[in-house]
Amino acid sequence: MSIVTYRDALNQALREEIQRDDRVFLMGEEVGEYNGAYKVSRGLLDQFGPMRVVDTPIAELGFAGIGVGAAMVGLRPIIEFMTWNFALLALDQVVNSAAKMLYMSNGQFPMPMVFRGPNGAALQLSAQHSQAWESWLAHIPGLKVVTPATPYDAKGLLKSAIRDENPVVFLEGEMLYNTKGDVPEGEEILIPLGKAERKREGEHCSIIAHGKTVLIAIQVADALAKEGISIDVIDLRTVRPMDVEAIAESVKKTNRAVVVEEGWELCGVGAQVVDYIQRECFDFLDAPVLRVHQADVPMPYAKNLERAAKPDAQKLTAAVRKVLYLE
């Protein structure tokens, strides 16, 4: 067993891939001399030097576009956003350049690049700094959207993302960096993009989660197991492409489902999952599918309001009980 943090697992993935392929480089604010605002890139500048680990000014639109240009002529950029909240400034490049380049060039210009950084609510950071962006990004054809929940997944998915020929949006959980898990040493970990994973096996209800909410789902499943309620926890791992088969397989077994996510309700990832379920599993359902998500408001600063706004174990448990008609 080799227990490492989510942060260090990502660091390993970056290190191994920058080492393996000299076309791969990391670029972003404070990634080099400062060792990363969240320390994900710790030590990489020392090891690889300033052409491979590139500090930029605060200029998200510019350096995202610089990444696109470099990818057009054969490099494999990893663009770090200090957080995805600041990446909104760069979305034009992500959406209008990276996502569409292959299509509008009729296949002539692939975009083998990764846009990555912390995503989702943190603690008391208020409206402009606490947001989950996966549903926005998953909306865009041409992008892949990855949301690792564990250190093992973080490493395996990031390595696959870097090797993918497409622009990959890689959303790290800002609150997950210090979480720990087993990441076997000396093993090449590559997790295919587009495949979900069952994180808990159960038969009474499915919880479909991704990113940080996977941890909440596991917590809820463990707690309910003590009451004899067994939960199938499906971690989407990748939001786009979405593993419809895994969702359907689980729901056909349990006949009930709750979808949990950090983002807002309207047009959320959960809305898409529910759509799949009603199409694929309509005849198997024993209860309406419920959703747990952030309150439909910008994130407030005050502690009590923030707590009320976020999805949590209590809200998820209540939803599960409801679909089981226990409440």
Next chain:
Amino acid sequence: MAKKPTKSPGSKSDAELNRAFLRSMLLQRRFEERSAEAYALGKIGGFCHLYIGQEAISTGALSVLRPDDYVVTAYRDHGQALARGMTPRAVMAELFGRRDGCSGGKGGSMHLFDAKLNFLGGHGIVGSHIPLATGVAFAIKYRGGDQVCLCFFGEAAVNIGAFHEALNMAGLWKVPAVFIIENNRYGMGTAVSRAMANEDVNARAATYNIPAESVDAQDVFAVRDAVTRAVDLARAEKTPTLLEMRTYRFMGHSMSDAVSGTYRTKAELEQEMRRDPIILLHNHMTEAGEIDDAAYAKLDEEIKAEVQDAWDFADASPEPELEELYAHVVVD
């Protein structure tokens, strides 16, 4: 230093003005020292960016404004809020996330707002508020007013596209905005020399055809003088100005950043702290015979009591009601 303060017509005597400056700066300093303490105790959460070392800018600049002028600023906003006249109570309660805070506890440290004082925030995304200032100034001109809009931001914000777009339009349309770069030499851990092809931030003003000045911003009089010139120009001729305030932040970037991190040396910090704007003004007033040790001590005690009162008030203020979660998402 020891320059004569600029007096607006009919304003206070030099000595009165100096005392007001000293009070304003000292209030900001003591307020933030206590904020750091409250942060350590977990009473303040999230990001909290202290302004310690830069107080001469808020104090000098805002002393020039009329109540009907406007102020827009970034996330390092405690100093401007207090200097604009927000009460320490309202600001501290906001930092504590309480109902009586200036944003009802919903904004926190980075999002201080007060419509009555024409204080338009408190913005968290670097550079995002610079176009807002051009917009406010546009509205002033549109309505035929003679107010101005002061916009504060760090030097790293000039590398953001929004700065260029906003200043170009301000210069093109000649709107009454004063853009104040608080050049504390570091954007988080990145020194200016590592982020700008041309370190002379004012050189950019020529591109937009607007006047610019660089100011020793540890000198509150120099700040006031420069801002007076810029504000006069904006009022009378609707000409924007870019002002580079040369300053230094004595604390880390935010509460999660060490005071002297890997990106700057302790020696540099100590060197800069010798030019503490409060000490410079205090020395000047002592030399001019405007204050003695006893008077200074008394002033400081008063201010400390005021900050203690703000703390007590914030602590006693209730959390926002849960219904507040859904209030003000849209106008009903």
